[in-house]
Amino acid sequence: MKILVVDDFSTMRRIVRNLLVELGFSNGLIQEADDGENALTMLRNNAFDMVVTDWNMPNMTGIDLLRAIRAEPSLKGLPVLMVTAENNRDQIIAAAQAGVNGYIVKPFTAATLQEKLSKIFERLAASGATA
Amino acid sequence: MNAQVSLMAGEAMPPELHDLLNSADGAAFEKALDALVREREQRVFRALGLLARDLHDAVRRLGGDLAQEGVPGSVADARKHLEDVLEMSSQAAHRSLDFVERMRPQADALAENASAVIDGTSEGEVAHVLAKQSQSFANACRDGLADFVVAQSWQDLSGQRIKKVVNFIGSVENSLLELVSLTGALASGEAAAGPVKVTSQDEADRLLSEFGF
Numbered sequence: 001m002k003i004l005v006v007d008d009f010s011t012m013r014r015i016v017r018n019l020l021v022e023l024g025f026s027n028g029l030i031q032e033a034d035d036g037e038n039a040l041t042m043l044r045n046n047a048f049d050m051v052v053t054d055w056n057m058p059n060m061t062g063i064d065l066l067r068a069i070r071a072e073p074s075l076k077g078l079p080v081l082m083v084t085a086e087n088n089r090d091q092i093i094a095a096a097q098a099g100v101n102g103y104i105v106k107p108f109t110a111a112t113l114q115e116k117l118s119k120i121f122e123r124l125a126a127s128g129a130t131a
Numbered sequence: 132m133n134a135q136v137s138l139m140a141g142e143a144m145p146p147e148l149h150d151l152l153n154s155a156d157g158a159a160f161e162k163a164l165d166a167l168v169r170e171r172e173q174r175v176f177r178a179l180g181l182l183a184r185d186l187h188d189a190v191r192r193l194g195g196d197l198a199q200e201g202v203p204g205s206v207a208d209a210r211k212h213l214e215d216v217l218e219m220s221s222q223a224a225h226r227s228l229d230f231v232e233r234m235r236p237q238a239d240a241l242a243e244n245a246s247a248v249i250d251g252t253s254e255g256e257v258a259h260v261l262a263k264q265s266q267s268f269a270n271a272c273r274d275g276l277a278d279f280v281v282a283q284s285w286q287d288l289s290g291q292r293i294k295k296v297v298n299f300i301g302s303v304e305n306s307l308l309e310l311v312s313l314t315g316a317l318a319s320g321e322a323a324a325g326p327v328k329v330t331s332q333d334e335a336d337r338l339l340s341e342f343g344f
Contacts, residue, residue: 009221015283019277019281085288085291110278110281
C-alpha cells in the first residue's frame with residue numbers, strides 16, 4: 001500500500017512514518033510531502049493508495065488539499081486521513097463536509113492511528129462490496 | 132501635549148451676545164452668533180492641528196529611534212532566535228527518532244531469538260526461563276519505543292506555536308515600519324534630521340491640508 005504523508009514539520013512526517021511502519025505498512029512505500037501543493041503534484045504523478053495529511057501548512061493547507069483531491073476525477077476516491085492539532089468544531093465539520101475519511105487530533109497514540117486506519121479500510125471495503 | 136482648548140463652556144456669556152439676545156435686531160443677532168460659532172470652530176481646528184503635529188513628531192521620533200538604535204534589527208533578531216529554537220528542537224526530536232530507529236531492530240531481533248529459544252527448550256530449563264524474560268523485555272521495549280516516537284510530537288505542537296509567534300512578530304515589525312515610512316522619517320535609513328525633516332514636514336503639512344488646515 002502506497003501512502004503519502006503530508007506535513008510541513010519533518011519531525012511529524014517521520015513520526016507518522018514510524019507509526020505506519022509499526023502498524024505493518026512497508027517503509028519503502030511511504031512517501032512524504034511538505035505541503036499540499038507538493039502533495040498534489042506527487043499524487044498526480046504517482047498512484048497512491050492513501051493520504052495522511054496535516055491541516056496547517058504553508059502554500060496549500062490540508063483542507064485545501066482534501067478539496068483539491070475530491071475535485072479531481074482521477075484522485076477523488078483516494079482515502080484521506082487528517083492528522084492535525086486543529087480541534088475546533090467548525091474545522092472538523094469543514095473536513096467532514098469536504099469528504100475526509102478520518103480525523104485524528106494531535107497529539108495521538110499509535111493505537112488511535114491504528115483504530116482510525118482500520119475504520120477507513122473497513123468502510124472502504126464495505127462501500128467497495130456494495131458498489 | 133501643548134494643545135490648549137477652551138470652548139467657553141464654563142465662561143460667562145459675552146456681554147455683546149447678552150445685549151443682542153435682548154435686542155430686536157434679528158440680523159445683527161445671527162451675525163454675532165455666526166462669528167461666535169466660527170471662532171469656536173477655529174479653536175477646535177487649531178487644537179486638532181496641534182494634536183496632529185504632536186502625533187507626527189512622536190512618530191518621527193520613533194522613526195529616528197528605530198533608525199538609530201536598530202529596533203527593527205532587534206525585532207529581526209527576536210524572530211531569528213525563535214527560528215533557531217524551532218530548528219534546534221527539530222534536530223533534537225530527529226536525534227531521538229534516530230535512537231528509536233536504531234533500537235527497534237534490536238528489540239525485534241531479541242524477540243525473534245527469544246522465541247526460537249523458547250521453542251527449542253522445555254519449561255524449567257534455565258535458557259527457557261531466560262528466553263521468556265527476554266521476550267517480554269523485547270516486547271516492552273517495542274511498546275516503549277512506539278510511545279517514545281509519539282512523544283516526539285511535542286516538537287510539532289510547540290513548533291506550530293513558535294511559528295505563530297514568529298509570524299506575529301513579522302506583522303508587528305511591518306506595521307511599525309509602515310507607520311515610520313508614512314512619515315518619511317526613515318527615507319534613507321537614517322535618523323530623521325536635516326533634509327529628511329523638511330520632507331517629513333512637507334508630508335505632514337500635506338497631510339494636514341487634507342484635513343483642512
